[in-house]
Amino acid sequence: MPISPSSAAQAARESVAQRLRELRADAGISGSELASRCGWSHPKTYRIENARTPPSTDDIRRWCAACGVPEQAVDIIAQSHNAESMYxxxxxxxxxxxxxxxxxxxxxxxxxxxxxxxxxxxxxxxxxxxxxxxxxxxxxxxxxxxxxxxxxxxxxxxxxxxxxxxxxxxxxxxxxxxxxxxxxxxxxxxxxxxxxxxxxxxxxxxxxxxxxxxxxxxxxxxxxxxxxxxxxxxxxxxxxxxxxxxxxxxxxxxxxxxxxxxxxxxxxxxxxxxxxxxxxxxx
Structure with missing residues (x-):
């Protein structure tokens, strides 16, 4: 059964969040450590990882840099923009x-x-x-x-x-x-x-x-x-x-x-x- 359009949009947002979460896990750093490296509060990391707050372009760049993979930012930014434009x-x-x-x-x-x-x-x-x-x-x-x-x-x-x-x-x-x-x-x-x-x-x-x-x-x-x-x-x-x-x-x-x-x-x-x-x- 095709998923509903609104669910598809949310699923796209969650896919971005999961990808960011996996980058942090692969880098072996905690949510608190990532927040410190990015210069924001730990709750913001939690909200982004749980698709409660869509990350900005700057957020994604900081996140990727903190995880040691700045080259992945461009692709994730494009994915995030697509997710937010779906709905x-x-x-x-x-x-x-x-x-x-x-x-x-x-x-x-x-x-x-x-x-x-x-x-x-x-x-x-x-x-x-x-x-x-x-x-x-x-x-x-x-x-x-x-x-x-x-x-x-x-x-x-x-x-x-x-x-x-x-x-x-x-x-x-x-x-x-x-x-x-x-x-x-x-x-x-x-x-x-x-x-x-x-x-x-x-x-x-x-x-x-x-x-x-x-x-x-x-x-x-x-x-x-x-x-x-x-x-x-x-x-x-x-x-x-x-x-x-x-x-x-x-x-x-x-x-x-x-x-x-x-x-x-x-x-x-x-x-x-x-x-x-x-x-x-x-x-």
């Missing part, structure tokens, strides 16, 4: 409004050739229509009580979706059938959104799969929405945060989950039949 609070990201959040993804989109997206509850952003995005982002803005720049944010999201038509990129997008039924906008807009899926499924760069609710004995359960950018980064969306995973072992876990989810999805005519069924169920 980013949404409130900090969206406090200036949602347009800025949409645009913040552009550099990552530009550098990615293969996009893999799994969503259990919503239509993926790359396939959202104006009406659907307007309903969704309006709800998010109201719920989070953040500045209302929804119209601009929707425009930014639609502009970003033009990447679907750029050559040299591949998109594999999986949605649970339930995502076709969650009505986050009015019925007319929802019908237009589902109609767009019928069209998007024919794009040469897009493989759109729908995982039927009736899939028998599915090996992989519905899970959190995640985006895979090539094979170097996974972004997981939570209510309170966006988690970024870059550790190869964890990326491999999401690749395994994605491949299994992909194997139980339906495509082409079968996927279109489920979309048409969802359109017919609108009131």
């Amino acid at each position: 980013v609070e949404w409130r900090r990201k969206v406090r200036a409004g949602l347009k800025q959040l949409q645009n913040s993804y552009l550099p990552l989109f530009r550098s990615t050739r293969q996009f893999r997206v799994y969503s259990a509850t919503l239509i993926p952003g790359l396939l959202q229509t104006e009406g659907y995005a307007l309903g969704l982002l309006s709800s998010i803005t109201e719920f989070r009580e953040i500045p209302d720049d929804v119209v601009d944010a929707v425009a930014a999201r639609l502009e970003r979706s033009r990447i679907l038509h750029e050559p040299g990129r591949r998109f594999v997008l999986l949605v649970e059938e339930a995502a076709l039924r969650h009505q986050v906008c009015d019925a007319d807009s929802m019908a237009a959104q589902l109609g767009h899926l019928l069209t998007a499924g024919t794009f040469s760069s897009v493989a759109l799969g729908v995982i039927p609710m009736s899939s028998p004995e599915r090996a992989v359960w519905p899970m959190e929405t995640f985006h895979m950018y090539d094979d170097t980064l996974v972004s997981i969306e939570l209510l309170s945060a966006r988690v970024t995973v870059t550790q190869p072992s964890e990326i491999a876990l999401y690749e395994k989950a994605f491949d299994q989810l992909r194997s139980i999805a339906v495509y082409g005519a079968d996927a279109r039949a489920l979309i048409v069924k969802a359109i017919g169920a609108l009131r």
